[in-house]
Amino acid sequence: MHPHIWYPFTQAKTALEPLKVKSAQGVWLELENGHKMIDCISSWWVNTYGHCHPKIAEAIYQQAQQLEQVIFAGFTHDPAEQLAEKLVAKLGAPFNRVFFSDNGSTAVEVGLKMAYQYWVNQGQARSTFLAFDGAYHGDTFGAMSVGARSLFSAVFSNLLFNVEFVPFPSTYWGDRTAEETEAKVLSILEKALDERGDRIAGVMIEPLVQGAGGMRMCRPQFLQKLRAIAQSFNTLLIFDEVMTGFGRTGDWFACHKAGVSPDILCLSKGITGGFLPFAVTVCSEEIYHAFYDDEPLKTLYHGHSYTANPLGCAAALAGLELMTEYEPQFRSMEAKHHAQLAQLKDHPAVEKLRVTGTIAAMDLVTQERSGYLNTISLEIRQRAIAKGLLLRPLGNVLYILPPYCIRDTELAQIYQGIGEILTDLSKDFLI
Ligand SMILES: *Cc1c(COP(=O)(O)O)cnc(C)c1O
Numbered sequence: 382m383h384p385h386i387w388y389p390f391t392q393a394k395t396a397l398e399p400l401k402v403k404s405a406q407g408v409w410l411e412l413e414n415g416h417k418m419i420d421c422i423s424s425w426w427v428n429t430y431g432h433c434h435p436k437i438a439e440a441i442y443q444q445a446q447q448l449e450q451v452i453f454a455g456f457t458h459d460p461a462e463q464l465a466e467k468l469v470a471k472l473g474a475p476f477n478r479v480f481f482s483d484n485g486s487t488a489v490e491v492g493l494k495m496a497y498q499y500w501v502n503q504g505q506a507r508s509t510f511l512a513f514d515g516a517y518h519g520d521t522f523g524a525m526s527v528g529a530r531s532l533f534s535a536v537f538s539n540l541l542f543n544v545e546f547v548p549f550p551s552t553y554w555g556d557r558t559a560e561e562t563e564a565k566v567l568s569i570l571e572k573a574l575d576e577r578g579d580r581i582a583g584v585m586i587e588p589l590v591q592g593a594g595g596m597r598m599c600r601p602q603f604l605q606k607l608r609a610i611a612q613s614f615n616t617l618l619i620f621d622e623v624m625t626g627f628g629r630t631g632d633w634f635a636c637h638k639a640g641v642s643p644d645i646l647c648l649s650k651g652i653t654g655g656f657l658p659f660a661v662t663v664c665s666e667e668i669y670h671a672f673y674d675d676e677p678l679k680t681l682y683h684g685h686s687y688t689a690n691p692l693g694c695a696a697a698l699a700g701l702e703l704m705t706e707y708e709p710q711f712r713s714m715e716a717k718h719h720a721q722l723a724q725l726k727d728h729p730a731v732e733k734l735r736v737t738g739t740i741a742a743m744d745l746v747t748q749e750r751s752g753y754l755n756t757i758s759l760e761i762r763q764r765a766i767a768k769g770l771l772l773r774p775l776g777n778v779l780y781i782l783p784p785y786c787i788r789d790t791e792l793a794q795i796y797q798g799i800g801e802i803l804t805d806l807s808k809d810f811l812i
Pocket of ligand 1: 484487649
């Protein structure tokens with residue numbers, strides 16, 4: 382370990398030495414020692430169009446020579462205005478206002494504050510949110526509060542605000558109980574909103590795919606019904622699309638794929654194609670309007686030093702152009718995953734195969750408890766590196782979430798590597 386760096390999510394005492402990456406191009410990472418690996422997980426899900434994409438690099442370079450940063454209160458600039466216009470146009474109704482920040486957790490914090498204050502500004506004190514078991518919304522305190530209580534937040538549990546959790550109706554190939562599970566969850570939601578709806582500021586969900594919670598997937602039908610319930614009980618619906626946004630689910634945004642419009646939408650990870658930390662929280666005009674007043678206390682008093690950083694805006698604008706360019710790729714990846722995953726279907730070590738857009742996942746059957754600390758993860762990471770693959774299972778959940786520029790042969794290489802690893806591992810670990 383480097384003597385002066387504190388690595389994230391890492392117990393330095395027991396962790397392996399981190400690998401030093403020298404360069405990256407497309408889906409490939411190259412280590413200092415020359416070893417090459419396919420980035421099968423888009424480097425923590427941010428790298429949507431491949432590493433070092435020249436169009437984004439060029440956009441940042443050009444912007445850096447014109448205006449690199451300026452205070453965003455009392456001042457504005459073209460890159461922010463253009464980005465807001467393009468995002469609103471692409472997202473469609475009811476989205477109309479873009480609030481800039483710089484990472485996913487913060488996009489979520491802003492969403493929570495908007496929802497909470499929306500009610501306060503109308504004279505209503507709604508002190509809690511509804512969220513889902515298994516959710517992950519980030520590592521800041523508000524985001525931790527609406528996330529499932531987990532290993533990540535356990536130490537801080539006394540400091541988190543109160544949130545009501547309901548089950549997430551996760552489903553997978555061949556699941557015959559999906560509708561029944563959804564009906565149960567919806568009735569729990571309805572009961573909670575019926576009894577305590579006037580205290581619930583909003584419902585927060587990762588639409589279609591829960592990321593860090595284990596790539597757990599739900600059906601569009603569920604989100605459609607959730608939308609209807611939130612509407613009928615007059616509470617806000619917040620989509621955390623930090624991971625699912627920008628093509629991940631096979632459409633531009635999960636809300637498009639599901640045919641559902643939330644009131645507030647949080648975006649980050651893919652927004653700059655993996656180049657710069659950047660985020661936005663987008664809302665309807667109705668929400669914005671609740672803050673538009675002569676009364677200073679009705680202002681959303683939130684902002685960050687780097688809010689709407691012009692370099693980030695330029696990267697995001699270039700990213701939007703690449704979204705159009707790569708649209709055939711992110712739309713067709715679901716079918717490719719299906720075809721590849723089908724070969725693993727009967728492997729005794731895998732269960733609950735599932736695909737949404739560019740994301741494929743499966744649970745590994747091990748003798749240990751499921752969960753983030755399952756040691757199969759480390760075992761797979763090590764064996765994958767040797768095969769030239771960057772994989773990072775979430776405990777016993779193995780998933781693939783590649784950049785959209787991946788070639789068919791490279792995707793096949795990933796699946797072949799996974800097949801080999803699982804067959805090797807079956808001998809020692811798996812049942
Ligand atoms: C990663 C993630 C976050 C947190 O984003 P950071 O940029 O890591 O703070 C929030 N929500 C979801 C769904 C995520 O996947």
